[in-house]
Amino acid sequence: MDVGYGQLAWSLRQDSRVTVLERCNIRTLRKEQIPLSPTFFTVDCSFISLKVVLPCIVDLLSPVVEGIVLIKPQFEAGRHQVGKGGVVRDPAVHTEVVEGISRFAAGLGFSEVDSTPSPLLGPAGNKEFLAWLRGFTPPESIGT
Template sequence: MAKERLDVLLVSKGYFKSREKAKGAIMAGLVFVDGERHDKPGSQHNIDCHIEIKGKPDKYVSRGGLKLEKAVKEFNITLKDCICVDVGASTGGFTDVMLQNGAKKVYSVDVGYGQLAWELRNDPRVVCMERTNFRYITNEDINEDLDFGSVDVSFISLKLILPPLKNLLKPGGKVVCLIKPQFEAGREKVGKKGVVKDPSVHEEVINKVIDIAVGLGFAVLGLSYSPIKGPEGNIEYLLYLINGDNSNEIDVDVAAVVSEAHSELT
Protein backbone atom coordinates (compact mmCIF):
# COMPACT_ATOMS: atom_id res chain seq x y z
CA MET A 1 0.00 0.00 0.00
CA ALA A 2 1.38 3.42 -0.98
CA LYS A 3 2.23 5.86 1.80
CA GLU A 4 2.35 9.64 1.97
CA ARG A 5 3.26 12.40 4.41
CA LEU A 6 0.42 13.28 6.76
CA ASP A 7 0.36 16.97 5.83
CA VAL A 8 0.22 16.07 2.13
CA LEU A 9 -2.59 13.59 2.78
CA LEU A 10 -4.66 16.23 4.57
CA VAL A 11 -4.43 18.54 1.57
CA SER A 12 -5.03 15.84 -1.06
CA LYS A 13 -8.08 14.59 0.84
CA GLY A 14 -9.48 18.12 1.07
CA TYR A 15 -9.21 18.75 4.82
CA PHE A 16 -7.04 21.84 4.31
CA LYS A 17 -6.23 24.11 1.38
CA SER A 18 -2.50 24.31 2.11
CA ARG A 19 0.22 22.25 3.73
CA GLU A 20 0.95 25.14 6.09
CA LYS A 21 -2.55 24.98 7.56
CA ALA A 22 -2.38 21.20 7.66
CA LYS A 23 0.93 21.32 9.55
CA GLY A 24 -0.49 23.78 12.06
CA ALA A 25 -3.44 21.50 12.80
CA ILE A 26 -1.22 18.42 13.05
CA MET A 27 1.23 20.04 15.47
CA ALA A 28 -1.64 21.46 17.50
CA GLY A 29 -2.71 17.86 18.17
CA LEU A 30 -5.96 18.05 16.22
CA VAL A 31 -5.32 15.26 13.71
CA PHE A 32 -6.10 11.59 14.38
CA VAL A 33 -5.17 8.74 12.04
CA ASP A 34 -7.01 5.45 12.52
CA GLY A 35 -8.07 6.64 15.97
CA GLU A 36 -4.63 7.75 17.19
CA ARG A 37 -3.31 11.31 17.50
CA HIS A 38 -0.33 12.11 15.28
CA ASP A 39 1.57 15.39 15.70
CA LYS A 40 4.37 14.98 13.15
CA PRO A 41 3.59 16.50 9.73
CA GLY A 42 6.21 14.30 8.09
CA SER A 43 4.92 10.99 9.46
CA GLN A 44 4.08 8.45 6.74
CA HIS A 45 0.63 6.86 6.48
CA ASN A 46 -1.27 4.63 4.07
CA ILE A 47 -3.13 6.78 1.56
CA ASP A 48 -6.42 5.05 2.43
CA CYS A 49 -6.09 5.61 6.20
CA HIS A 50 -9.00 7.05 8.20
CA ILE A 51 -8.39 10.67 9.21
CA GLU A 52 -10.33 12.76 11.74
CA ILE A 53 -9.91 16.39 12.73
CA LYS A 54 -10.92 16.90 16.35
CA GLY A 55 -11.25 20.43 17.68
CA LYS A 56 -11.27 23.79 15.98
CA PRO A 57 -8.23 24.47 13.77
CA ASP A 58 -8.74 28.23 13.99
CA LYS A 59 -9.12 28.48 17.75
CA TYR A 60 -7.17 31.74 17.94
CA VAL A 61 -7.74 35.09 16.23
CA SER A 62 -4.74 34.38 14.00
CA ARG A 63 -2.72 31.33 13.06
CA GLY A 64 0.21 32.91 14.87
CA GLY A 65 -1.37 31.69 18.09
CA LEU A 66 -0.24 28.18 17.19
CA LYS A 67 3.36 29.30 17.71
CA LEU A 68 2.90 30.36 21.32
CA GLU A 69 0.54 27.47 21.95
CA LYS A 70 3.34 25.05 21.09
CA ALA A 71 5.72 26.85 23.44
CA VAL A 72 3.19 26.78 26.29
CA LYS A 73 2.66 23.05 25.86
CA GLU A 74 6.25 22.02 25.18
CA PHE A 75 7.82 24.16 27.90
CA ASN A 76 4.96 23.59 30.37
CA ILE A 77 4.38 27.32 30.86
CA THR A 78 1.80 28.41 33.43
CA LEU A 79 0.03 31.68 32.62
CA LYS A 80 -2.86 31.60 35.08
CA ASP A 81 -3.27 34.98 36.81
CA CYS A 82 -0.13 36.32 35.12
CA ILE A 83 0.38 39.90 33.98
CA CYS A 84 1.84 39.68 30.48
CA VAL A 85 3.07 41.65 27.51
CA ASP A 86 2.67 40.65 23.86
CA VAL A 87 5.39 42.46 21.90
CA GLY A 88 4.48 42.68 18.23
CA ALA A 89 0.87 41.79 18.94
CA SER A 90 -0.50 42.46 15.43
CA THR A 91 -3.96 40.82 15.31
CA GLY A 92 -3.39 39.27 18.74
CA GLY A 93 -2.76 35.57 18.24
CA PHE A 94 -0.32 35.44 21.16
CA THR A 95 -2.57 37.63 23.30
CA ASP A 96 -5.41 35.19 22.62
CA VAL A 97 -3.28 32.23 23.75
CA MET A 98 -2.36 34.02 26.97
CA LEU A 99 -5.99 34.81 27.77
CA GLN A 100 -7.17 31.28 26.98
CA ASN A 101 -4.50 30.03 29.39
CA GLY A 102 -5.75 32.22 32.23
CA ALA A 103 -3.69 35.41 32.00
CA LYS A 104 -4.97 38.17 34.28
CA LYS A 105 -3.91 41.05 32.03
CA VAL A 106 -2.12 41.40 28.69
CA TYR A 107 -0.45 44.54 27.35
CA SER A 108 -0.72 44.12 23.58
CA VAL A 109 1.98 46.28 22.04
CA ASP A 110 2.47 46.99 18.34
CA VAL A 111 3.99 49.76 16.27
CA GLY A 112 1.05 49.46 13.85
CA TYR A 113 -2.51 50.65 14.20
CA GLY A 114 -5.94 49.06 13.90
CA GLN A 115 -4.69 45.47 13.71
CA LEU A 116 -5.75 43.98 17.05
CA ALA A 117 -8.82 41.75 16.69
CA TRP A 118 -12.06 43.42 17.76
CA GLU A 119 -12.87 40.77 20.37
CA LEU A 120 -9.51 41.32 22.05
CA ARG A 121 -9.69 45.09 21.77
CA ASN A 122 -12.92 44.96 23.78
CA ASP A 123 -11.70 42.44 26.35
CA PRO A 124 -11.23 44.18 29.74
CA ARG A 125 -8.13 42.07 30.38
CA VAL A 126 -6.35 43.56 27.34
CA VAL A 127 -4.51 46.88 27.27
CA CYS A 128 -4.17 47.82 23.60
CA MET A 129 -0.96 49.82 23.04
CA GLU A 130 -0.96 50.74 19.36
CA ARG A 131 1.52 53.00 17.56
CA THR A 132 4.02 52.03 20.25
CA ASN A 133 7.64 51.21 19.44
CA PHE A 134 8.67 48.75 22.15
CA ARG A 135 12.32 49.76 21.83
CA TYR A 136 11.51 52.97 23.68
CA ILE A 137 8.98 51.68 26.20
CA THR A 138 9.60 52.38 29.89
CA ASN A 139 8.19 51.54 33.30
CA GLU A 140 6.10 54.70 33.03
CA ASP A 141 4.28 53.17 30.05
CA ILE A 142 3.74 49.82 31.78
CA ASN A 143 3.73 50.61 35.47
CA GLU A 144 3.73 47.10 36.94
CA ASP A 145 6.14 44.19 37.00
CA LEU A 146 5.40 41.57 34.36
CA ASP A 147 5.26 37.83 34.90
CA PHE A 148 5.55 36.86 31.25
CA GLY A 149 6.37 38.31 27.87
CA SER A 150 6.24 37.11 24.29
CA VAL A 151 8.06 38.57 21.31
CA ASP A 152 7.02 38.18 17.67
CA VAL A 153 8.52 41.10 15.75
CA SER A 154 9.66 41.68 12.17
CA PHE A 155 12.28 43.90 10.53
CA ILE A 156 14.09 44.36 13.83
CA SER A 157 16.60 42.28 15.77
CA LEU A 158 15.81 40.82 19.17
CA LYS A 159 18.93 42.56 20.50
CA LEU A 160 16.89 45.78 20.43
CA ILE A 161 13.81 44.27 22.06
CA LEU A 162 15.21 42.16 24.90
CA PRO A 163 16.78 45.02 26.94
CA PRO A 164 13.54 47.02 27.43
CA LEU A 165 11.63 43.78 28.01
CA LYS A 166 14.02 42.72 30.76
CA ASN A 167 13.48 46.05 32.49
CA LEU A 168 9.73 45.37 32.67
CA LEU A 169 9.93 41.78 33.90
CA LYS A 170 9.95 40.89 37.56
CA PRO A 171 12.81 38.69 38.78
CA GLY A 172 12.00 35.18 37.61
CA GLY A 173 9.69 36.46 34.87
CA LYS A 174 9.55 34.29 31.74
CA VAL A 175 9.82 35.12 28.04
CA VAL A 176 9.13 33.30 24.78
CA CYS A 177 10.94 34.90 21.85
CA LEU A 178 10.32 34.01 18.24
CA ILE A 179 13.70 33.93 16.51
CA LYS A 180 13.38 34.86 12.84
CA PRO A 181 16.64 34.13 10.98
CA GLN A 182 15.89 36.61 8.18
CA PHE A 183 15.96 39.51 10.66
CA GLU A 184 18.99 38.32 12.65
CA ALA A 185 21.37 37.11 9.92
CA GLY A 186 23.63 39.41 7.93
CA ARG A 187 22.11 40.74 4.73
CA GLU A 188 24.52 38.66 2.64
CA LYS A 189 23.07 35.47 4.16
CA VAL A 190 19.45 36.22 3.32
CA GLY A 191 18.20 34.69 0.07
CA LYS A 192 15.52 35.62 -2.43
CA LYS A 193 12.28 37.02 -1.01
CA GLY A 194 13.96 37.31 2.39
CA VAL A 195 14.17 33.56 3.00
CA VAL A 196 17.05 31.96 4.90
CA LYS A 197 17.28 28.24 4.10
CA ASP A 198 20.78 27.30 5.24
CA PRO A 199 20.63 25.31 8.52
CA SER A 200 24.11 26.51 9.48
CA VAL A 201 22.90 30.12 9.33
CA HIS A 202 19.94 29.16 11.52
CA GLU A 203 22.32 27.68 14.10
CA GLU A 204 24.52 30.78 13.95
CA VAL A 205 21.54 33.09 14.45
CA ILE A 206 20.10 31.11 17.38
CA ASN A 207 23.46 30.97 19.15
CA LYS A 208 23.87 34.72 18.63
CA VAL A 209 20.47 35.48 20.16
CA ILE A 210 21.19 33.15 23.09
CA ASP A 211 24.51 34.92 23.72
CA ILE A 212 22.74 38.29 23.68
CA ALA A 213 20.06 37.09 26.09
CA VAL A 214 22.55 35.55 28.52
CA GLY A 215 24.67 38.69 28.36
CA LEU A 216 21.63 40.71 29.45
CA GLY A 217 21.03 38.46 32.46
CA PHE A 218 18.52 35.97 31.09
CA ALA A 219 18.91 32.21 31.45
CA VAL A 220 17.79 29.71 28.83
CA LEU A 221 15.01 27.29 29.80
CA GLY A 222 14.20 25.80 26.41
CA LEU A 223 14.47 25.89 22.62
CA SER A 224 12.10 24.57 19.97
CA TYR A 225 10.80 25.55 16.55
CA SER A 226 7.55 27.08 15.40
CA PRO A 227 4.98 24.58 14.10
CA ILE A 228 4.29 26.85 11.13
CA LYS A 229 6.55 28.88 8.89
CA GLY A 230 6.53 32.63 8.55
CA PRO A 231 4.67 34.39 5.70
CA GLU A 232 7.56 34.02 3.22
CA GLY A 233 8.30 30.43 4.21
CA ASN A 234 11.00 30.99 6.81
CA ILE A 235 11.45 28.47 9.61
CA GLU A 236 11.25 30.24 12.97
CA TYR A 237 12.39 29.19 16.45
CA LEU A 238 10.97 29.47 19.96
CA LEU A 239 13.42 30.49 22.69
CA TYR A 240 12.24 30.24 26.31
CA LEU A 241 14.02 32.50 28.82
CA ILE A 242 13.84 33.44 32.47
CA ASN A 243 14.87 36.78 33.93
CA GLY A 244 17.81 36.25 36.25
CA ASP A 245 17.36 32.88 37.96
CA ASN A 246 19.63 30.35 36.26
CA SER A 247 19.07 27.44 38.66
CA ASN A 248 17.05 25.56 36.04
CA GLU A 249 19.06 26.69 33.02
CA ILE A 250 19.59 24.02 30.38
CA ASP A 251 22.29 23.55 27.77
CA VAL A 252 20.19 23.46 24.61
CA ASP A 253 21.25 21.38 21.60
CA VAL A 254 20.84 24.02 18.91
CA ALA A 255 21.99 21.77 16.07
CA ALA A 256 19.47 19.07 17.00
CA VAL A 257 16.56 21.53 17.12
CA VAL A 258 17.51 23.04 13.75
CA SER A 259 17.85 19.58 12.22
CA GLU A 260 14.43 18.50 13.50
CA ALA A 261 12.84 21.74 12.28
CA HIS A 262 14.18 21.26 8.77
CA SER A 263 13.14 17.61 8.78
CA GLU A 264 9.57 18.46 9.74
CA LEU A 265 9.00 21.70 7.86
CA THR A 266 10.87 21.29 4.56
Protein backbone atom coordinates in the same frame (compact mmCIF):
# COMPACT_ATOMS: atom_id res chain seq x y z
CA MET B 1 2.49 46.63 22.54
CA ASP B 2 2.73 47.31 18.85
CA VAL B 3 3.90 50.14 16.64
CA GLY B 4 0.84 49.38 14.56
CA TYR B 5 -2.83 49.76 15.35
CA GLY B 6 -5.64 47.20 15.36
CA GLN B 7 -3.32 44.17 15.20
CA LEU B 8 -4.41 42.52 18.45
CA ALA B 9 -7.15 39.88 18.32
CA TRP B 10 -10.50 41.21 19.53
CA SER B 11 -10.79 38.56 22.28
CA LEU B 12 -7.45 39.67 23.76
CA ARG B 13 -8.31 43.33 23.36
CA GLN B 14 -11.44 42.76 25.48
CA ASP B 15 -9.66 40.75 28.19
CA SER B 16 -9.27 42.80 31.38
CA ARG B 17 -5.92 41.10 32.09
CA VAL B 18 -4.43 42.52 28.88
CA THR B 19 -3.01 46.02 28.62
CA VAL B 20 -3.13 47.22 25.01
CA LEU B 21 -0.38 49.62 23.96
CA GLU B 22 -0.67 50.60 20.30
CA ARG B 23 1.27 53.07 18.18
CA CYS B 24 4.06 52.53 20.68
CA ASN B 25 7.71 51.76 19.93
CA ILE B 26 9.48 49.51 22.45
CA ARG B 27 12.58 51.68 22.14
CA THR B 28 10.72 54.65 23.64
CA LEU B 29 8.42 52.83 26.09
CA ARG B 30 9.02 53.67 29.76
CA LYS B 31 8.10 51.62 32.83
CA GLU B 32 5.66 54.27 34.07
CA GLN B 33 3.60 53.82 30.89
CA ILE B 34 2.57 50.31 31.90
CA PRO B 35 0.40 49.61 34.96
CA LEU B 36 2.36 46.59 36.27
CA SER B 37 5.75 44.99 35.76
CA PRO B 38 5.01 42.10 33.40
CA THR B 39 5.71 38.57 34.60
CA PHE B 40 5.17 37.15 31.11
CA PHE B 41 6.01 38.59 27.71
CA THR B 42 5.95 37.61 24.06
CA VAL B 43 7.90 39.14 21.20
CA ASP B 44 7.10 38.87 17.49
CA CYS B 45 8.95 41.66 15.73
CA SER B 46 9.75 42.24 12.07
CA PHE B 47 12.42 44.27 10.30
CA ILE B 48 14.34 44.67 13.58
CA SER B 49 16.66 42.33 15.46
CA LEU B 50 15.79 40.82 18.82
CA LYS B 51 19.21 42.14 19.85
CA VAL B 52 17.71 45.63 19.59
CA VAL B 53 14.36 44.77 21.18
CA LEU B 54 15.32 42.54 24.13
CA PRO B 55 17.49 45.12 25.94
CA CYS B 56 14.59 47.59 25.71
CA ILE B 57 12.22 45.30 27.58
CA VAL B 58 14.62 44.30 30.37
CA ASP B 59 13.88 47.42 32.44
CA LEU B 60 10.13 46.84 32.07
CA LEU B 61 10.07 43.31 33.49
CA SER B 62 9.50 41.85 36.93
CA PRO B 63 12.57 40.13 38.43
CA VAL B 64 10.90 36.74 37.90
CA VAL B 65 9.60 36.47 34.38
CA GLU B 66 9.01 34.10 31.51
CA GLY B 67 8.64 34.89 27.87
CA ILE B 68 8.36 33.51 24.39
CA VAL B 69 10.19 35.21 21.54
CA LEU B 70 9.86 34.43 17.85
CA ILE B 71 13.32 34.25 16.30
CA LYS B 72 13.23 35.23 12.64
CA PRO B 73 16.56 34.35 11.01
CA GLN B 74 15.95 36.75 8.11
CA PHE B 75 16.23 39.66 10.58
CA GLU B 76 19.09 38.20 12.65
CA ALA B 77 21.47 36.75 10.05
CA GLY B 78 24.06 38.72 8.14
CA ARG B 79 22.98 40.07 4.75
CA HIS B 80 25.29 37.60 3.01
CA GLN B 81 23.37 34.75 4.71
CA VAL B 82 19.92 35.82 3.53
CA GLY B 83 18.87 34.49 0.16
CA LYS B 84 16.58 35.66 -2.60
CA GLY B 85 13.26 37.00 -1.35
CA GLY B 86 14.66 37.40 2.16
CA VAL B 87 14.59 33.67 2.88
CA VAL B 88 17.26 31.93 4.97
CA ARG B 89 17.51 28.34 3.76
CA ASP B 90 20.79 27.12 5.29
CA PRO B 91 20.19 25.04 8.45
CA ALA B 92 23.65 26.05 9.69
CA VAL B 93 22.57 29.71 9.61
CA HIS B 94 19.38 28.79 11.49
CA THR B 95 21.48 27.13 14.19
CA GLU B 96 23.92 30.05 14.32
CA VAL B 97 21.09 32.56 14.71
CA VAL B 98 19.22 30.61 17.41
CA GLU B 99 22.42 30.01 19.39
CA GLY B 100 23.37 33.68 19.00
CA ILE B 101 20.04 34.87 20.38
CA SER B 102 20.36 32.35 23.22
CA ARG B 103 23.80 33.71 24.18
CA PHE B 104 22.59 37.29 23.85
CA ALA B 105 19.56 36.64 26.09
CA ALA B 106 21.80 34.94 28.66
CA GLY B 107 23.95 38.08 28.67
CA LEU B 108 20.85 40.06 29.61
CA GLY B 109 20.22 37.83 32.61
CA PHE B 110 17.93 35.11 31.29
CA SER B 111 19.24 31.97 32.96
CA GLU B 112 17.58 29.39 30.72
CA VAL B 113 16.74 29.34 27.04
CA ASP B 114 14.94 26.52 25.27
CA SER B 115 13.95 26.72 21.61
CA THR B 116 12.01 24.81 19.00
CA PRO B 117 11.16 25.35 15.34
CA SER B 118 7.89 27.22 14.89
CA PRO B 119 5.15 24.98 13.49
CA LEU B 120 4.36 27.77 11.02
CA LEU B 121 6.61 29.18 8.32
CA GLY B 122 6.97 32.92 7.87
CA PRO B 123 5.02 34.55 5.00
CA ALA B 124 7.90 34.16 2.51
CA GLY B 125 8.57 30.58 3.64
CA ASN B 126 11.18 31.35 6.28
CA LYS B 127 11.75 28.77 8.98
CA GLU B 128 11.35 30.58 12.32
CA PHE B 129 11.94 29.50 15.91
CA LEU B 130 10.23 29.95 19.25
CA ALA B 131 12.48 30.50 22.25
CA TRP B 132 11.34 30.26 25.85
CA LEU B 133 13.23 32.64 28.10
CA ARG B 134 12.99 32.09 31.83
CA GLY B 135 14.47 33.04 35.16
CA PHE B 136 15.38 36.65 34.48
CA THR B 137 17.90 38.22 36.83
CA PRO B 138 18.35 41.99 36.54
CA PRO B 139 21.74 42.79 34.92
CA GLU B 140 22.97 44.71 37.99
CA SER B 141 22.61 41.48 40.04
CA ILE B 142 24.66 39.30 37.73
CA GLY B 143 27.95 38.23 39.24
CA THR B 144 27.13 39.39 42.77
